[in-house]
Amino acid sequence: MSLLYEWLDSAASVRRRGKFAQSALIYRDTYLSWYGLVHRVDRRARELKTFGIEAGDWVGLMLGSVPEFMVLALALSKLEAVVVPLDPTIGGRDLDMVLAAAQLRALITRPNASPPLAAPANPTTAEPSSSKTRISVENRRRLSGTLLTCTVFKRLSPKQPAESVPEVVLFTLDSGGDPKGVIRERRHLEGVSTSVARTLDVDANSLLCAATGLHTSQGFDLGLCTALSRHTGLILDDEMVVPRLAKMLAEQQLDILAATPAVFAAMTRLPTARPCPSKRTLCVSSGAPLTPSVARVFRRRFGVPLLSCYQAVETGPVSLDREGEHPDTVGRPFFGVDVRVATSSGAVLPPGQAGSVWVRSAGVSAHVVPPVKVRRHGDEIPISRCTTDGWLRTGDRGILDREGRLTLLGREDAGGQPALGGRMQDHRRELAPVVEVAPDQGAAQARAHRLGEVGRVALGVVGHHLQDLLQVVDRHPLLEQQGPHLLDQAQLHPGLDILDQGRAL
Template identity: 25%
Template sequence: GLSKMNVRHSIDRAIREYPDRTALVFGDRRLSFSELSDRVNRLANGLMRLGISKGDRVGMLLRNCCEFIEIDFALSKTGIVRVPLNARLTGSDHEYMLNDSGANTLIFGEEFTETVQEIKPRVRTVETFVRVSQGLSMENVLNAIDYEGLIEKNPSEEPGGEVEEQDLHTLFYTSGTTGKPKGVMLTQKSWANVTINLILDYGPFTEEDVLLNTQPLSHGAGFFVLPCFVNGGTNVLLPDLKPSAVFETIEREKVTVLKLVPTMLYQLMESPEKDRYDLSSLHSIIYGGSPIAVPRLIEAVQFFGKKLVQLYGQAEAPMCISTFSRRDHIIEGSEEVVERLKSAGKPCINVEVRIVDDHGKDVQPGEVGEVIVRGYHIMKGYWNRPEETAQTLKDGWVYTGDLGYFDSHDYIFLVDRKKDMIISGAFNIYPKEIEEVIVTHPRVKEVAVVGVPDEKWGEAVKAVVVPKPGVEVTEQEIIDYCRERIASFKKPKTVDVVPELPRNPYGKVLKAALREKYWKGFDRRIH
């Protein structure tokens, strides 16, 4: 029955179906499906023998490696809840997430020994530390349990216990640009459905597929392991992300699917070595996670051909809100068609998307509203945060906080984050639109546009600009540049030139921090 809609079922089926195929490649390590299964079962039994049981939370602090996927599968099969920690965050972030989730175990890569040592006294609930050796032979100062030892000492029989579809599978901490990160609760059912959705929208995946994942598995990229795995394909992970290593791996492993963020796509495009390798095995390059500039997208299509696919999702509706497909990446043709390169594509196959006004009523095509999403994959809510859950999850719909509109052909165009919108006079102004203009100025490296207090209009547009290295740019130049290119009421009234913009560890600009200094003593709610 449906109550068995869980990840364990999918993993076990693939292992029976493809025992001798290569499941995993990392550096010079290669694991077949049956070898991986053997290690996963031993690990699962080992964790249960340590007294870790279904529903307990386990922190995972590792860079991409085979062990990451082994742990993933062992937790999925036993109903122990994954709490992936992004290696790019700081010790205090990890400490907050471990305490907030009430994790009783932390599995960490040897290279994080110092971080773990530093936070250990303040991590209240963690009793068990397991260390994955990465061949660095660092001293085991924490008296942590050795990961390989755990695998060697335990039996490879199937771990006991039942996993139901409503059981918690993962707590994903959002990259909060506002306040503390929130733990997004994803059930076994949500994870299984993300897998199905990715196969529908980015597949088909077959046993001939080889997927190279260049993003941290602790982040959204981790969702792509299963769609490939359940169909008998091979997952390839890289210890080194230099463009030459990526190209070399594509050629050597005959990679068919490449998963990356726009920044990595730019690095590949800019690499002088890009023409030296045979990349003909590739049929899909899946990108997403941050906005992409249209001129760069056109260059990428010119180089790689029609292999690019864009995804739009967020932690609360993971990976699957809309898809901009391979065939949509048209770089020549009517203005309307080329304009679509700015869109986030069409709603995913198994997902409902609406765009609504402040009263929850659908808006007309071309009219801006908030993007809301419903599907079997959405979150159950935020961990221990009923108020925030009630604000985001209403009647089974996730309110994304993203503003956008549908065009007449069902393409979604994202306009901005709702909380970043500026209301000046009676006009709604979207900072993203102004930023897209200013960033084309030849001396501007990056820019953030925010609303600042204005006695007459309520809010006024301010641009905060970072010039390119070694050049200067003035307020007047930027205002004049905008005057020629956007409606007068949208152009910045003031411009600040700064050496850098405040960002969170994921690279997102912290607009709340930028706004704060201008709003001291005023009553606009700082989000």
């Protein structure tokens, strides 16, 4: 069995001696005990085995934050298969690229999810003229008692010994916007869980809630991994409605609530929000830069600080503003994590000087799929690569002050310089007419289409003053990269001020 199931077995043994004093999972009005979780996992593992899933097979879970996600992940862990969490809203093109990179043995989805091979991308192979099918479906089965579908693919080639023994593969996006999978081994999972538990003081009596998908680094590391390793209760919900989160914070006696800055910003706008009764509740904000104004308003409304956190799929949680007094930074490193600011070649820079952010910890993983060969320039270490002593170049730029607090400045390109700065400044004159004609949607959309992502951002700030928009552009050159993310957040939370989020970048 793999580590995830070992954690479950250990938790069930501990809770059995304590007569299951706390539920393992809470999903809306459903409470699942540790005994019930073990029973469901064992039953599901036997069913998956009949589907032909064996040890070493990679199986994708394209589900939301529901109990069945955790049950299936633990069942696959018992079979020693590799768990591959995927975004349930992933598009056909990205799904096809994931299938090409990961060579999944099976994919478990909901009925309304994107079907496998929905948009074949015809990836480049070593033999372009080959007419062989990249993947083919062996069978489709319905998981008993659910509406979930398990699509089993034929194996392309016999299993080959690998350099590493993966347990989980978390997918993220590379600098070009294409999916890449980060391989996590047992040592990585152990390192991340220990780091989070020691930093956030998580014990068996804690109650956690991750208001993000379990397929993300935030949900997996701060939610599933930490809850299993420390035998704590975990609250799940595939539709994290902001009023429900605020009510949960006021009534559930949460110890840790992990969410994005956009969710916390929406919570501050609720007229019926009540203060949190527990002063030991930790509200962890990660996934995007936290605006200091949002942190101040949140503390005033709910009575607890909002902690700015920095984490990535390759590194796990890196640093945290543990006191909540410096929201413009991401605080000091987690337990067992070393952070330094250095040049692209790894030469350490003095405090107060901007440079590349490097991280070293037991949770750092530099193994990715598909493997990418990067040409080195001199003694420069490529982004997402490690030095011989274990330091990973994250691709972020930042500054370390004399007290060890890290301030992030944005992303960097392959040369180590801020990306897209000149391109954004070139669009200053073009942004003005887009905003001016914004009331005329046809003209605005036509001009925005010619500008690409910058035009989409301009349309997203309809109703704001042009001068404010240009201040955002001057404040940070990466608005063009983050434009789609901001618009997605505006659609999910209509009351969210997209301009405030732009300033946070």
